[in-house]
Amino acid sequence: MRRRNVSWLLGMLVSVAAVGIASAQSAPSSSDDTLPPIRDLAPLVVSGIQPGPGLWKVRKGDHTLWVLGTVSPLPRSMEWESREVELVLSNSQELIEPPGVHIDADLGFFGKLALAPKAFGARKNPDGQTLQDVVPPDMYARWLVLKGKYMGSDRGVETYRPILAAMELYEEAIEDVGLKQGGVVWPVVEKIAKRHKVPRTETTVKVMIEDPKVALKELRSARLEDLDCFAKTLQRLESDLGTMRERANAWAVGDLASLKALPYTDQNEACLHAAAQSDVLRKRTSDIEAQVATRWLGAAEAALTKNTNTFAVLPMRELLRPDGFVARLKAKGYAVEEPQPPGAQDVPAAATQTP
Numbered sequence: 001m002r003r004r005n006v007s008w009l010l011g012m013l014v015s016v017a018a019v020g021i022a023s024a025q026s027a028p029s030s031s032d033d034t035l036p037p038i039r040d041l042a043p044l045v046v047s048g049i050q051p052g053p054g055l056w057k058v059r060k061g062d063h064t065l066w067v068l069g070t071v072s073p074l075p076r077s078m079e080w081e082s083r084e085v086e087l088v089l090s091n092s093q094e095l096i097e098p099p100g101v102h103i104d105a106d107l108g109f110f111g112k113l114a115l116a117p118k119a120f121g122a123r124k125n126p127d128g129q130t131l132q133d134v135v136p137p138d139m140y141a142r143w144l145v146l147k148g149k150y151m152g153s154d155r156g157v158e159t160y161r162p163i164l165a166a167m168e169l170y171e172e173a174i175e176d177v178g179l180k181q182g183g184v185v186w187p188v189v190e191k192i193a194k195r196h197k198v199p200r201t202e203t204t205v206k207v208m209i210e211d212p213k214v215a216l217k218e219l220r221s222a223r224l225e226d227l228d229c230f231a232k233t234l235q236r237l238e239s240d241l242g243t244m245r246e247r248a249n250a251w252a253v254g255d256l257a258s259l260k261a262l263p264y265t266d267q268n269e270a271c272l273h274a275a276a277q278s279d280v281l282r283k284r285t286s287d288i289e290a291q292v293a294t295r296w297l298g299a300a301e302a303a304l305t306k307n308t309n310t311f312a313v314l315p316m317r318e319l320l321r322p323d324g325f326v327a328r329l330k331a332k333g334y335a336v337e338e339p340q341p342p343g344a345q346d347v348p349a350a351a352t353q354t355p
Contacts, residue, residue, distance in 0.1 A: 050253060051083070051084075056068075056336065056338060058329050058335070064304075064310070065096075066312070069314060070315055071315070072182060075249065076179055076180040093310065096201050097313070101206075101292060123164055130158045131143065143169075146173070165230065170236075179244065185313070189313055198311070250262065260320060293328075314326070
């Protein structure tokens, strides 16, 4: 079994928050406690070089923000290559990086090494409890079924906090069905920007932990409100893996209509809440989600004022949500255009006009 090497638990917890912030969307609730059985799924049909979706356009006069929407996970065997992205980005004056959160401590290599044993201990439930001790019996029974299917007889994960056990299970499951969490889109965008020397604007919110030793000590004894994250992860793996694959395939071939039509359940909002609302982090930062939105939207509006062409990458849900980042720009008076279906238009001529 693949295992992450974790030496800084706070960073790991906030990595969950970063994913949730960038793509948070409420999962539909269900009053039916009977969940669909786990299904074996057919192999992915998408592989090789794929174009991905078209670009969204946010306009202010003759200034355009071109936005690539991404989904995760994507087919592991897919190679993404977009002629439209290459042309637009190469003729842009700025690349706005995806939103996110990064938490760090000024420790240096040896300081982090010294704290590694404490950080590893903080992964575990307080007082030596196991998952069976801290989650309801019916939920634990569902966990055992999924764990046996995707993780085998791993005993170490039984000591993990629910949020971290859920993360491990999710990554193992999507890998088993031919998907991968990242590493498909952004490396290509980054390479194009570097080749054409396009200036990059970072929108990640950085939080420095001034008292890492104290924070870790608090975290080791703290209980997280992470059962909702755990439950929604189980539900997604029980009922949504097939849809995840359909969504990944739709993104790969640029089928926006299918992306809009496919139902979406997401555990990330619950996991975000568990991480960001923990006492350990809440005492050391404030309203991370609002900070991320402010940072990205500020960068987008500044770019639309000064650049003829700007390129940005956002989670697809921020493009489709009625209260997402692009909807907020539209509410401020910016013109927003969705991409046309594949083949409906040639590569945009506007993007070739450099000032």
